[in-house]
Amino acid sequence: MSATETAIASAEAHSAHNYHPLPVVVASAEGAWMTDVEGRRYLDLLAGYSALNFGHGNPRLIDAAKAQLERVTLTSRAFHHDRFADFCTQLAELCSMEMVLPMNTGAEAVETAVKTARKWGYRVKGVPDGMAKIIVASDNFHGRTTTIVSFSTDPEARADYGPYTPGFEIVPYGDLTALREAMTENTVAVLLEPIQGEAGVLVPPAGYLPGVRELTRERNVLFIADEIQSGLGRTGKTFALEHEGVVPDMYLLGKALGGGVVPVSAVVSSTEILGVFRPGEHGSTFGGNPLACAVALEVIAMLRTGEFQERATELGDHLHRELGLLVGGGAVETVRGRGLWAGVDIAPALGTGREISERLLAERVLVKDTHGSTIRIAPPLVISKEDLDWGLDRLRMVLSVP
Structure with a gap:
């Protein structure tokens, strides 16, 4: 078995099944990116349900923690x-x-x-x-x-x-x-x-x-x-x-x-x-x-400083503008949200939210489903516009939208 399969099998055997994680095993992370145990990189568009607003391993936060640990x-x-x-x-x-x-x-x-x-x-x-x-x-x-x-x-x-x-x-x-x-x-x-x-x-x-x-x-x-x-x-x-x-x-x-x-x-x-x-x-x-x-x-x-609120506003406007263009074409039914936070209702004929999340995982993008065919997008506020666009391109690819 691969390192990923071994880790997942062990977790399934020895931890309660109160979660149903996507089949990825993260080993490290920085900013808006995660790397798995086999060295593959993934764009994190979930940010720990907003716990990681400032990104993975933010130097200011890590330095503050290290100083206090001592x-x-x-x-x-x-x-x-x-x-x-x-x-x-x-x-x-x-x-x-x-x-x-x-x-x-x-x-x-x-x-x-x-x-x-x-x-x-x-x-x-x-x-x-x-x-x-x-x-x-x-x-x-x-x-x-x-x-x-x-x-x-x-x-x-x-x-x-x-x-x-x-x-x-x-x-x-x-x-x-x-x-x-x-x-x-x-x-x-x-x-x-x-x-x-x-x-x-x-x-x-x-x-x-x-x-x-x-x-x-x-x-x-x-x-x-x-x-x-x-x-x-x-x-x-x-x-x-x-x-x-x-x-x-x-x-x-x-x-x-x-x-x-x-x-x-x-x-x-x-x-x-x-x-x-x-x-x-x-x-x-x-x-x-x-x-x-x-x-x-x-x-x-x-x-x-207001920096992160400003980034969430500017990148959020861009996110919702791009997602809005997908509505009405048969792939996306509705987009909701505010700032760098969106709920996207995928047309049920294309798959459940879980299935869409798994397809995005195969394209190295991490999101989370909720309730039927809805996926949530909530990247770290430190994400770059280029990385956000890269993730949106993968979403279009998964949905077969040009």
């Missing part, structure tokens, strides 16, 4: 460390907010937000104990913990994990009327993705997000924005909500916050909201560790 990597929150205050202060400033609660993974940030909203509802809003409700959108993807899958509408994510956690109301994404009708005096929060990534990079109708903001203010309900995939430059703005001129009560951040180097997530909000916690009421051994803070501080510094 000093201290973990203290736990039992003690202060010398990177923590700067991280919290600078992330709060980036978000134009006041307080940060650091965690590790995106799902942990969402779980923390759920706990925060409920505690705020009881202590500040005055909701009767045990009665707090959080409204979410259908087709959401916020993670895979038992609480989070309790309000998923995806059968694959939800089936066989009951009994499910109560306290959530699901309404159609983009439907303000349904959201308004679902609200009661016990509603403490609305939790939304400004763009639904796993659902196929769904951008809500114009006016929807400002409408959510207005409605939540009117009803004294928290607007929680899950910007774990959409945030930190991906859409051409630091946060996807900026395109709509909306500021939520709470940002949930992750993925790109760790630069693809270490897992870093955070809940960012006001003192009034995050101030509901007291010592011992919530925590994480690794949350806000020195290594995570060092890398995230460099991410924040890079975002402050």
Whole structure:
């Protein structure tokens, strides 16, 4: 067997089959390119679901990690460390907010937000104990913990994990009327993705997000924005909500916050909201560790230049212009997205999203399918226009489009 076949066979034999990876075994990566165990190079148009916004092995992030590795990597929150205050202060400033609660993974940030909203509802809003409700959108993807899958509408994510956690109301994404009708005096929060990534990079109708903001203010309900995939430059703005001129009560951040180097997530909000916690009421051994803070501080510094947001805007305009030319020719039905992020609905007659992804793999381009014949394109923000065009040429080739 080849090195690739041997590695895949071993993984299949000894790891749980909770993923179905494409048959490639990556050994190294740099920028927007990955190299497999047999020396073949592939253009990465997935970027770790936006965790690698700044590319593989970004020198600034690697240098920050190396420097911190030689000093201290973990203290736990039992003690202060010398990177923590700067991280919290600078992330709060980036978000134009006041307080940060650091965690590790995106799902942990969402779980923390759920706990925060409920505690705020009881202590500040005055909701009767045990009665707090959080409204979410259908087709959401916020993670895979038992609480989070309790309000998923995806059968694959939800089936066989009951009994499910109560306290959530699901309404159609983009439907303000349904959201308004679902609200009661016990509603403490609305939790939304400004763009639904796993659902196929769904951008809500114009006016929807400002409408959510207005409605939540009117009803004294928290607007929680899950910007774990959409945030930190991906859409051409630091946060996807900026395109709509909306500021939520709470940002949930992750993925790109760790630069693809270490897992870093955070809940960012006001003192009034995050101030509901007291010592011992919530925590994480690794949350806000020195290594995570060092890398995230460099991410924040890079975002402050505006360079990556500008690249996502310019290259994103080019990406969507080129993809738009494929619509209507029988190969591509719809293209959605914003910035360097696109969901492409391939004509089902040409194959499933998985099959299209496999054909692109054979042409040395890496993408990921979702839901039927949809593929997602989300390259690192450092990709060159030439490399992006090379990848688009391979897509046209696979789709037999001139």
